[in-house]
Amino acid sequence: MTHSSNIGIYFFANYVVYDWAIxxxxxxxxxxxxxxxxxxxxxxxxxxxxxxxxxxNN
Structure with missing residues (x-):
């Protein structure tokens, strides 16, 4: 399946939320x-x- 380059999920993170990000x-x-x-x-x-x-990454 091909997706437009502007479609996707944007998320915020840093080392403080590392475990949640994983x-x-x-x-x-x-x-x-x-x-x-x-x-x-x-x-x-x-x-x-x-x-x-x-x-x-995909």
């Missing part, structure tokens, strides 16, 4: 394996989440 990402990819996912950080403290892009 739970969200696992659930999201289980039910939406091909839909675009875009993370926006609350602040500059998102290095741990950015390292996960290879796992959860």
């Amino acid at each position: 739970a969200f990402l696992n659930s999201y990819r289980t039910f939406n394996p091909d839909l675009r996912l875009i993370m926006t950080s609350f602040n500059d403290q998102c290095d741990r989440l950015l390292k996960l892009s290879d796992i959860y």
Whole structure:
């Protein structure tokens, strides 16, 4: 299934909500394996989440 480049899920996160973000990402990819996912950080403290892009990117 092809999607428009502006369709997807945008979510906010940083290291404070890291565990919740992991739970969200696992659930999201289980039910939406091909839909675009875009993370926006609350602040500059998102290095741990950015390292996960290879796992959860499609």
